[in-house]
Amino acid sequence: MHKGIIVIPTYNEIENIEIILDKVFSLNLGVDILIVDDNSPDKTYEKVQEIIDNKLYKDALHLMIRENKEGLGKAYVAGFKWCLARKYDFIIEMDADLSHDPKYLPSFLENIKEYDLVIGSRYVQGGGVVNWSLLRKFISFGGSTYARTILGISIKDVTGGFKCFRREVLEAIDLDNIISAGYAFQIEMNYRTILKGFKVKEVPIIFEDRIAGQSKMSKKIFIEALLNVVTLRLNKKAIVEGS
Numbered sequence: 001m002h003k004g005i006i007v008i009p010t011y012n013e014i015e016n017i018e019i020i021l022d023k024v025f026s027l028n029l030g031v032d033i034l035i036v037d038d039n040s041p042d043k044t045y046e047k048v049q050e051i052i053d054n055k056l057y058k059d060a061l062h063l064m065i066r067e068n069k070e071g072l073g074k075a076y077v078a079g080f081k082w083c084l085a086r087k088y089d090f091i092i093e094m095d096a097d098l099s100h101d102p103k104y105l106p107s108f109l110e111n112i113k114e115y116d117l118v119i120g121s122r123y124v125q126g127g128g129v130v131n132w133s134l135l136r137k138f139i140s141f142g143g144s145t146y147a148r149t150i151l152g153i154s155i156k157d158v159t160g161g162f163k164c165f166r167r168e169v170l171e172a173i174d175l176d177n178i179i180s181a182g183y184a185f186q187i188e189m190n191y192r193t194i195l196k197g198f199k200v201k202e203v204p205i206i207f208e209d210r211i212a213g214q215s216k217m218s219k220k221i222f223i224e225a226l227l228n229v230v231t232l233r234l235n236k237k238a239i240v241e242g243s
Ligand SMILES: Nc1nc2c(ncn2[C@@H]2O[C@H](COP(=O)(O)OP(=O)(O)O)[C@@H](O)[C@H]2O)c(=O)[nH]1
Pocket: 008, 009, 010, 011, 012, 013, 036, 037, 038, 069, 070, 071, 072, 075, 094, 095, 096, 097, 099, 210, 214, 215, 216, 217
């Protein structure tokens, strides 16, 4: 029996966390969830701990609390290592803010039987975004186009954060060598996955902007992404040969 886990990084998601957990677990997919919280000032982690203590979802919910806010990339790397130390075959990335509808999870779990990385994609036929500002659409679409062109890859949605990895992919990538702390992390993971020769599939998703809480997108994160794409391209040979 293959076992999956969803890693959800959280930073100030107190208004969303219970809703997303309920939505996922009510689908009865047999997957666990790991929340990786960077010591949220709004105490998101306390809410999660309370739910764990109440055994609401038996032993399927897990919590990792990190001391400082270090960016989504760092949170994922810590979460991935936790998962690899346990017997999970599929590791899913998902946001806490309800932008990623859990209804797509069954399609991820189906496709991951055949592919090594399944990406929920806004930019393939049937995919899209709802309620995003024109600026946010431009940054996202422009960012994907920029990264795709410089890196020479064919993935349409390079920056999306709703995806599913086979365990073997995360084992093949040296997680300690990941250079991206912010959203560039998504681009970097895709690039490293492709350079290692793994099979990638994009499945359409409709992404809805968050209603509650704040986006953590910032100028710093944006600039990191622009620079890291170039750095990754320059390091292509080392990534292919090493890990
Ligand atoms: N642990 C942790 N989670 C983060 C950090 N930055 C963002 N997140 C989480 O990552 C997910 C995506 O972030 P979000 O701000 O919604 O990004 P956006 O939708 O691209 O604006 C959400 O679940 C956030 O709570 C961070 O520094 N640490």
